[in-house]
Amino acid sequence: MINIFARYTVFQKITPPTDETAFLNFAKSLRSDIIHQGIANAEPQNQPKAFVKNESTYRYYAEAGKWPQGFLVTGDAVCSFNPIYGQGMTAALLAAESLAKSAAHGNSDNTAWVKNAQRNIVQAYRSPWTISTNEDLRWPATEGPKTGVALRTMHKFSNLIGIAAAHNQHVAYTYIQVLHMTATPAALLTPLMLARILKSGLRKKSRL
Template sequence: MNSSETAPARGTAVVIGGGLAGVVAAWALRGRAERIVVVERDRYPDAPAFRAGVPQGRHAHLVLEAGHRALEELMPGIKQELTDAGAHRVSTSGDLRWLSSAGWMADYPARLAFLSCTRPVLDKVVLDRVRTEPSIEFLEGTDVVGLLGSAQRVTGVKVRERGRERGDVQDRGDVQGRGEVREIPAELVIDAAGRSTSVPKWLGELGRPVPEERVDAGVAYASRLFHRPPGVDLGHQAVYLQTKAPDKPRMGVLLPVEGDRWIVSLAGMRGAEPAPGTEGFTEHLSRLRDPALAEMLRGAEPAGEVRGFLPGPGVRRHYERGAPDGLVAVGDAASTFNPVYGQGITVSLFCAQVLRRTAARHGGVGPATARDARREIAAVSKTAWMMSSAEDVRFAATTGGPSGALIRLQHRYLDKVLRGATHNPEITAAFHEVLSLVAPPTRLFHPAVVAAVLRG
């Protein structure tokens, strides 16, 4: 056994943000830090409920196959707990009807699947597991208002309690006063504050700006929950109507969730965004490339209001190119993707695996752990960023992102792959493996796949 595996835990790790990325990061560090503090601006509800601090939580979520493998490795038995909480297992073939830009995907004996539930259920099941670890403590209703240390080394955070809410659990903006600022020294600070993180701004003020890439397809979402009609049997559980660049920039997805309901998310790229409210939702639904989703909803009763969401640009922050010692960013704080590709949660789980590996390698949460973690997080998020940004730039209104002859060549080959996937199960299986992040993009260049693509 490696000596680091038996080394006593020492030091403090602070996690900024108690969403999914933050709590799994905290869990990954158990046994490697004597004290792990998760600072969360919301107060957690007693039962699964949507939170203002997770604005994307009302929209369709899934954990890709690679993410489920990572989560099960981090938390053995968690997949069964999610199933017990109402999550549905959806096979990527048979259970899911997928309309790609080239047409309907061919069925094949699928080896891959994902679990589908609402985001509050996923968050609650994972949070309940993390709460069993005595070395992890939660500061709820608390903001991180700054970093301790210098441009060379982060040594902790400044926090301030937000006060108690006057409204219900879903209204986190309504607070009664604020507490005094206090400091929490730490050997390691994990930024898991998501898309709205303030850490890059604070580092810029210290004269240590974070290099970043941006791509913005201008995507906007509208989502609604529906009661599944009693006795309905459509022969499949879910449907995904993908965009087709550049002329059909609208997409829609229907997934089964707990409580015998469906969650339906519609999206459009810049210039084709869903209009607000029920009328806008219905109009966008009618303008999708295929009527399959609208037909599934015929006779389904709404189980909630239409909710909109503007994710903002995709951003990849290169902390591995230079950041203060003692700081690591994970999840959306490190890389945010266009949500239509479903990569965000899975990459957050990859980040947690990295933290566990690097902390074990170095026997704690010191500067060497942070440096290695930054490099490895950049590596495990690279494929997802390359795939999502390359697809985003297909749309004329997209700003930023990669360009040039190589990208055009990749687009042409992928178009051939997708055409082949409409009738060749071998190509479909390879494509699903890549999209599920269980295989690298080079899987599509395996000789057998290339031969099948060229025959097609």
């Protein structure tokens, strides 16, 4: 028997309307009206279409129990993201790199190697999964664990990063690198970056 541990989160269960007037009203209802400002006076080229695929799925293969020799899983079969984040292909590449590194130190004839290689593939998705789904968990309609000191702390820190990034170009650039996966989240935790985030974030937050 193969033991599979899966975690699911679902983004807001809201589908934007597809008629022009209702779509404009929907855009205006967002937290920021910048999108509404950009399209309010634009002439549509065709009828709006709604994209309804909005779930993210992460399967913890080979965490426990037996794993079949010579069988590996990667790509969307391990982890698939809400496409709004644009992380799927990059995350799949990280998993492929993990497999290539494992292949340099073993082969599929070794049962222990196969299981360890599968665990490494799963682990390669951990960082982008944390970045995207922890933000999803802010929303009431999202399915998933919404409690815990770690999650609340992460949300508060993310709030500070967002505020600081709007006023400090160094924070903004690093934050974009992390979101685009050209830098790891650790880039936001260096002493200098933490000082910039706390200085800008707390100061601007106190003025809100």
